[in-house]
Amino acid sequence: MHATYCSPTIWILILTKIHLCMDQNNSMPFNRYAFLTTHNSFAIKREEAGTEAIHITFTNQEDSITQQLNGPALDTLKEIEAFMSSNPSEIVTLILEDHVETPNALTRVLKEAGLMTYWFPLSSMPKKGQDWPLVKDMVAKNQRLIVFTSMEHKQQTEGIAYQWNFMVENQYGNHGMEPGRCPNRNESAPMNDHSKSLILVNHFRTIPLRLMACKDNSEELIEMLHTCHAAADNRWANFVAVDYYKRSDGGGVFKAIDTLNGDLLCGCADVHACKVQQILDLRLLCIHLL
Numbered sequence: 001m002h003a004t005y006c007s008p009t010i011w012i013l014i015l016t017k018i019h020l021c022m023d024q025n026n027s028m029p030f031n032r033y034a035f036l037t038t039h040n041s042f043a044i045k046r047e048e049a050g051t052e053a054i055h056i057t058f059t060n061q062e063d064s065i066t067q068q069l070n071g072p073a074l075d076t077l078k079e080i081e082a083f084m085s086s087n088p089s090e091i092v093t094l095i096l097e098d099h100v101e102t103p104n105a106l107t108r109v110l111k112e113a114g115l116m117t118y119w120f121p122l123s124s125m126p127k128k129g130q131d132w133p134l135v136k137d138m139v140a141k142n143q144r145l146i147v148f149t150s151m152e153h154k155q156q157t158e159g160i161a162y163q164w165n166f167m168v169e170n171q172y173g174n175h176g177m178e179p180g181r182c183p184n185r186n187e188s189a190p191m192n193d194h195s196k197s198l199i200l201v202n203h204f205r206t207i208p209l210r211l212m213a214c215k216d217n218s219e220e221l222i223e224m225l226h227t228c229h230a231a232a233d234n235r236w237a238n239f240v241a242v243d244y245y246k247r248s249d250g251g252g253v254f255k256a257i258d259t260l261n262g263d264l265l266c267g268c269a270d271v272h273a274c275k276v277q278q279i280l281d282l283r284l285l286c287i288h289l290l
Contacts, residue, residue, distance in 0.1 A: 025265055025266075025274065026089075026134075026135045026136045026139065027134055027135070027136055028134065028135060028264075028265065029131035029132045029133065029134055029135070030091070030132035030133060030134075030135055030138060030146075031131055031132045031197045031198055031238055032131070032264050032265070033135065033238065033261060033264060033265075034236060034237060034238055034239075034240065034257050034260035034261050034264060035093065035238060035239050035240070035257070036240055036242075036245060036253055036254070036257050037093075037095070037200070037239040037240055037241040037242070038241070038242070038243075038245050039202070039204050039241045039242060039243050074109055074112055074113055077109060077110065077112075077113035077115060078113045078114070080092060080094075080113070080115065080145075081113050081114045081115050081117075081118075084115075084118050084144060084145065088139070088142075088144075089139050090144065091135065091138060091139070091144045091145075091146070092118075092144065092145050092146070093145075093146040093147075093148070093239070094145070094146070094147045094148065095148045095163060095200070095239070096147065096148060096149050096150060097150050098149040098150045098151045098154070100151075103157070104157075104158060106149070106154070106158065106160065107158045107159075107160070110147070115145055117142070118142060118143065118144045118145035119143065119145055119147075120138065120143040120144070120145060120146045120147075121143065121159075122155065122159050122160070122161050124143070125161055125166060126166075126197055128195050129193075129194045129195045129196060129197045130197060131197065132197065132198075146161075147160055147161065148160070148161050148162070148163040148166065148167070149161070149162060149163065150162075150163055150187070163187075164187050164188050164189065164196075165196075166196055166197070166198055167188075167196050167197075167198035167199060167200050167238075167239075168184060168188050168189050168190065168191050168193055168196045168198075168199055168200070168232065169184065169185050169187075169188040169199075169200040169201075169202065170182050170183065170184060170185065170188075170191060170200070170201055170202055170228055170231070171183045171184065171185045171202070172185060172202040172204065172206075172241075173202075173204070173205065173206035174205055174206045176202050176203070177203060177204075177205065177216070177220070177224065179220075179223065179224075179227075180227060181227065182201075182224070182227045182228040182230075182231035182232075183231075185202075191228065191231040191232045191233075192231065192232055192233040194233065198238045198239070199228070199232050199235055199236070199237045199238050199239070200237065200238070200239040200241060201224065201225060201228045201237035201239070201240050201241065202241045203216065203217075203220075203221050203224050203240065203241065203242055204216065204241065204242050204243040205243070208243045208244070210243075210244055210247070213242075213243060213244035213247035213248075214247045214248055214249045214252075215249065216242070216243070217242055217244070217245070217247055217248040217252045217253050218248045218249040218250055218252055219249075221240070221242070221252075221253065221256055222255075222256055222259070225237055225240065225256060225259075225260065236260050236263060236264055237260065240253065240256060240257060240260070257271075258270050258271045258272065259271075261274075262274060
């Protein structure tokens with residue numbers, strides 16, 4: 001982002017594994033799916049950003065925004081627009097740690113990037129913890145971009161949803177990775193607050209350590225998701241935020257997301273089993289009809 005916009009920190013939903021799940025079943029509400037989320041998506045190792053803004057931060061990812069979306073700054077937001085234009089069935093969520101103080105500057109840069117074409121309106125977001133619209137309806141209406149801000153007043157002044165009116169979130173950083181605990185971050189309502197229908201689980205260190213990412217993104221992540229499931233009154237995470245998302249011992253973050261979606265969609269231990277389960281259910285239905 002141009003320096004005058006005071007570059008917001010951006011977490012961006014990536015859809016590498018959710019696509020199969022939605023191919024199998026896109027008829028559920030948006031809040032009944034789990035999404036891999038990359039923490040500080042713009043903080044890319046060895047990135048040549050081509051922007052005047054200076055990123056004074058640690059690196060948290062290893063590939064570009066486009067690569068994250070397939071397998072933000074005006075130029076970065078244009079990357080997102082290009083992805084959405086080329087992938088008309090995909091839904092993208094931006095959760096902004098927003099430091100843009102200039103009135104309407106964030107809205108302006110979203111418009112300049114062409115992203116308002118895909119805007120999911122604040123008026124359609126559920127109140128008091130109800131289900132979100134069906135994914136297939138969001139795609140049909142081309143309302144495929146969901147944006148949250150950390151600045152509360154922008155919900156009123158710019159029509160951008162205030163994050164913690166719609167989701168709960170656990171503590172980020174080292175304190176959020178303590179085994180057996182899933183406390184909410186200070187800005188968030190308690191994890192078991194059912195008036196918020198989305199759940200964000202953070203699992204990354206205060207200072208990102210690339211060499212530890214394999215450990216962090218493997219069994220410890222699975223254990224934390226179960227801990228937060230209990231803390232959220234038996235509700236699974238919708239967004240799982242990590243650093244260096246490709247690094248793991250074994251299936252890693254992708255396996256975790258497959259596990260969550262399997263349980264959310266069909267009660268199976270893996271989303272890949274849902275298609276088999278649907279076939280079996282269809283056969284049973286045919287037998288019953290006969």
